[in-house]
Amino acid sequence: xxxxxxxxxxxxxxxxxxxxxxxxxxxxxxxxxxxxxxxxxxxxxxxxxxxxxxxxxxxxxxxxxxxxxxxxxxxxxxxxxxxxxxxxxxxxxxxxxxxxxxxxxxxxxxxxxxxxxxxxxxxxxxxxxxxxxxxxxxxxxxxxxxxxxxxxxxxxxxxxxxxxxxxxxxxxxxxxxxxxxxx
Amino acid sequence: xxxxxxxxxxxxxxxxxxxxxxxxxxxxxxxxxxxxxxxxxxxxxxxxxxxxxxxxxxxxxxxxxxxxxxxxxxxxxxxxxxxxxxxxxxxxxxxxxxxxxxxxxxxxxxxxxxxxxxxxxxxxxxxxxxxxxxxxxxxxxxxxxxxxxxxxxxxxxxxxxxxxxxxxxxxxxxxxxxxxxxxxxxxxxxxxxxxxxxxxxxxxxxxxxxxxxxxxxxxxxxxxxxxxxxxxxxxxxxxxxxxxxxxxxxxxxxxxxxxxxxxxxxxxxxxxxxxxxxxxxxxxxxxxxxxxxxxxxxxxxxxxxxxxxxxxxxxxxxxxxxxxxxxxxxxxxxxxxxxxxxxxxxxxxxxxxxxxxxxxxxxxxxxxxxxxxxxxxxxxxxxxxxxxxxxxxxxxxxxxxxxxxxxxxxxxxxxxxxxxxxxxxxxx
Amino acid sequence: xxxxxxxxxxxxxxxxxxxxxxxxxxxxxxxxxxxxxxxxxxxxxxxxxxxxxxxxxxxxxxxxxxxxxxxxxxxxxxxxxxxxxxxxxxxxxxxxxxxxxxxxxxxxxxxxxxxxxxxxxxxxxxxxxxxxxxxxxxxxxxxxxxxxxxxxxxxxxxxxxxxxxxxxxxxxxxxxxxxxxxxxxxxxxxxxxxxxxxxxxxxxxxxxxxxxxxxxxxxxxxxxxxxxxxxxxxxxxxxxxxxxxxxxxxxxxxxxxxxxxxxxxxxxxxxxxxxxxxxxxxxx
Numbered sequence: 001x002x003x004x005x006x007x008x009x010x011x012x013x014x015x016x017x018x019x020x021x022x023x024x025x026x027x028x029x030x031x032x033x034x035x036x037x038x039x040x041x042x043x044x045x046x047x048x049x050x051x052x053x054x055x056x057x058x059x060x061x062x063x064x065x066x067x068x069x070x071x072x073x074x075x076x077x078x079x080x081x082x083x084x085x086x087x088x089x090x091x092x093x094x095x096x097x098x099x100x101x102x103x104x105x106x107x108x109x110x111x112x113x114x115x116x117x118x119x120x121x122x123x124x125x126x127x128x129x130x131x132x133x134x135x136x137x138x139x140x141x142x143x144x145x146x147x148x149x150x151x152x153x154x155x156x157x158x159x160x161x162x163x164x165x166x167x168x169x170x171x172x173x174x175x176x177x178x179x180x181x182x183x
Numbered sequence: 184x185x186x187x188x189x190x191x192x193x194x195x196x197x198x199x200x201x202x203x204x205x206x207x208x209x210x211x212x213x214x215x216x217x218x219x220x221x222x223x224x225x226x227x228x229x230x231x232x233x234x235x236x237x238x239x240x241x242x243x244x245x246x247x248x249x250x251x252x253x254x255x256x257x258x259x260x261x262x263x264x265x266x267x268x269x270x271x272x273x274x275x276x277x278x279x280x281x282x283x284x285x286x287x288x289x290x291x292x293x294x295x296x297x298x299x300x301x302x303x304x305x306x307x308x309x310x311x312x313x314x315x316x317x318x319x320x321x322x323x324x325x326x327x328x329x330x331x332x333x334x335x336x337x338x339x340x341x342x343x344x345x346x347x348x349x350x351x352x353x354x355x356x357x358x359x360x361x362x363x364x365x366x367x368x369x370x371x372x373x374x375x376x377x378x379x380x381x382x383x384x385x386x387x388x389x390x391x392x393x394x395x396x397x398x399x400x401x402x403x404x405x406x407x408x409x410x411x412x413x414x415x416x417x418x419x420x421x422x423x424x425x426x427x428x429x430x431x432x433x434x435x436x437x438x439x440x441x442x443x444x445x446x447x448x449x450x451x452x453x454x455x456x457x458x459x460x461x462x463x464x465x466x467x468x469x470x471x472x473x474x475x476x477x478x479x480x481x482x483x484x485x486x487x488x489x490x491x492x493x494x495x496x497x498x499x500x501x502x503x504x505x506x507x508x509x510x511x512x513x514x515x516x517x518x519x520x521x522x523x524x525x526x527x528x529x530x531x532x533x534x535x536x537x538x539x540x541x542x543x544x545x546x547x548x549x550x551x552x553x554x555x556x557x558x559x560x561x562x563x564x565x566x567x568x569x570x571x572x573x574x575x576x577x578x579x580x581x582x583x584x585x586x587x588x589x590x591x592x593x594x595x596x597x598x599x600x601x602x603x604x605x606x607x608x609x610x611x
Numbered sequence: 612x613x614x615x616x617x618x619x620x621x622x623x624x625x626x627x628x629x630x631x632x633x634x635x636x637x638x639x640x641x642x643x644x645x646x647x648x649x650x651x652x653x654x655x656x657x658x659x660x661x662x663x664x665x666x667x668x669x670x671x672x673x674x675x676x677x678x679x680x681x682x683x684x685x686x687x688x689x690x691x692x693x694x695x696x697x698x699x700x701x702x703x704x705x706x707x708x709x710x711x712x713x714x715x716x717x718x719x720x721x722x723x724x725x726x727x728x729x730x731x732x733x734x735x736x737x738x739x740x741x742x743x744x745x746x747x748x749x750x751x752x753x754x755x756x757x758x759x760x761x762x763x764x765x766x767x768x769x770x771x772x773x774x775x776x777x778x779x780x781x782x783x784x785x786x787x788x789x790x791x792x793x794x795x796x797x798x799x800x801x802x803x804x805x806x807x808x809x810x811x812x813x814x815x816x817x818x819x820x821x822x823x824x825x826x827x828x829x830x831x832x833x834x835x836x837x838x839x840x841x842x843x844x845x846x847x848x849x850x851x852x853x854x855x856x857x858x859x860x861x862x863x864x865x866x867x868x869x870x871x872x873x874x875x876x877x878x879x880x881x882x883x884x885x886x887x888x889x890x891x892x893x894x895x
Contacts, residue, residue, distance in 0.1 A: 263762070267686065267859060273860040418893060423889060423893070426889050427890075429885075430879065430886045433878050433879040433882050437876065440871045443868070444867060444869075444871060445865065453767055453768045453770075454766065456762040456857075457758075457766045
């Protein structure tokens, strides 16, 4: 690094230089800012679910374990999930109410897979504040949440009480007639 | 030099804030209009580079803590979880590990600059002492940080260093047990090192603020060692020093990126990729490279307690420096004899670093056996480190005090601006 | 002038460090054989076919004793891995990965009875260890512990070169060397043979005793792509696989590094120009 000896100016004009908006200064600052912004992304993304958490994002479930009229609760993505093998009566009741007045209207058919209406898979958390509802309470034959009295029908739709939405139907697909992949 | 503030709040909001908390004024006076000597060379950019390193370590460190498991059981696997599963975890981990090395490269250059140009001399003694405190905190932080991955080197390095305290008479063993939180380095030790490793960098940040404050009270030194005498000698910090610091930081980042992306494990040790095992000692325990000179000094002395005292003494010499050097001339640019001794000091420090990585009884010149002296062959690294350590201490305790009184110095320029006109201005 | 001298002195000092290296890096062993790897250099990449062959060697030979517990089955399908396929960006869906996982059994608890059971692994599981714990591993291997291989290529000074050298380096012990029971002479394995050597003190053989018998020989494994399974080929492939296992992000790291360095060079250029412009009229 040569500290080149240029003739010292007697009146160095410090004032004018910084206020000149040379293109090169803008380019340099813009490049630095761009680099900083690109660097920020990894630091933010690292808080997103890591690969091992994402690996547990889907689960496969064997439906032969659930007899008609029975319900199994499994843990999926850290929360409960209801897998219910509905009876014909339950399905009929749900379909009959398809056009009834409800907070979050939905047909029963839209909440199950075609040809597999007996299988209802819904999240096990009340959409009000997250408590786990129990089956078999309440006047609609479905779930009842003891925390604040929300009542769901046999399709998991909210019929009474403070919850705003139906029990959430997750993304799922039938791999075979007896095996379903959830998530 | 701290003088009158020239900040003029322009908008209403600026005036409102300035009347309540003049922080914009402080920023302006410290980093915009602040008079900086015009002749600073690139050795002066390392202060800014060090701030960049501190910021980088803090940010990457805080992110790593989000994923790290500080238990002896899970630490090693959690670091691998970061490397393999966390999004960009490998990048953040490598930045943090190599960032520590970069931090020390920068701090050593920064300290050597201070040594060469006499930046520790009056009125900058407190500035220098604060710097020594920062250095000490950095070493403690780095040592504890290296233990956290709980590899073989982490564990056994911790064993060796904590055992050093056992050398202290009477209280040694109690202190070691107290440090361990048990009968050996184990989970309690790891947990407290984790807590302190998180704490200390914030203390470093606090001392850095004091360091910059102390700097701004007395003003920067410069390569001539002559105080600025008029406005002709200085330029405003922004944009003159800002842009130079920015350029230097960018070049430094190239070096950093080279390590992170192409040689991420070059400065580390392979044994640290083996999980800690208290029953198996690695064939060769080596601290991280930035500790090697002190490790060499420790092992140069045959007695355990004296070795510990020598090691801490080597650091204590830095603290005493402002009062050891008797020279009236600040910058070694004008002290030709001192310059030579300084170069030897640099060489001795590098030799000590090399010795720290070697087995003490290994021959320096291969296959050559000479005679035994005090239990070791003269052609051994332990003897080489003894000679180099002797020079290290002699430089601080003999050369600098004596040289200032007997040396012939070159004529010091009248002012900063005048060497710019002089044809025989020495560069460096 | 002296500034230049001191810089040269420092550089020379560093060269000494570099050339000398850490003391006895090989612990008395021969320096590792130099192998050309596809992943060497700033633009290095893993050779997917090689990784598949190496995985086969690991699976059929090494996994009997060596665990790979930090690697998950899904990693096999990640970008840069042996079974990555563009059609399955989410490695958990990769059919080869799922098929490989299903062949393994992992320990689990029966959710209904609470009993300890074994179930087929899924892509989310880690590779199960061949032994339940360290004691069991030692008991089955004459007191020696076969190291976990997840990081082996980074846990040895010369990495995959070292693994290749050890595995291909077994030779008959020279006359005058007393080989302990359960040990095998290997000139590339670290150790100090002075006490086991009865020959001249000047010529102590290099290397040490490794508890593992030569693990590989020609045609031990049949490669699906038809590559001739010589000892060297098997050794090379398994070493490459282990390098991938230790550093699955190697390709991503080097590719990102290239982009970052280009950017930093450009940024430095811009900042230098800006610096020169700012200081144009000022003496320095």
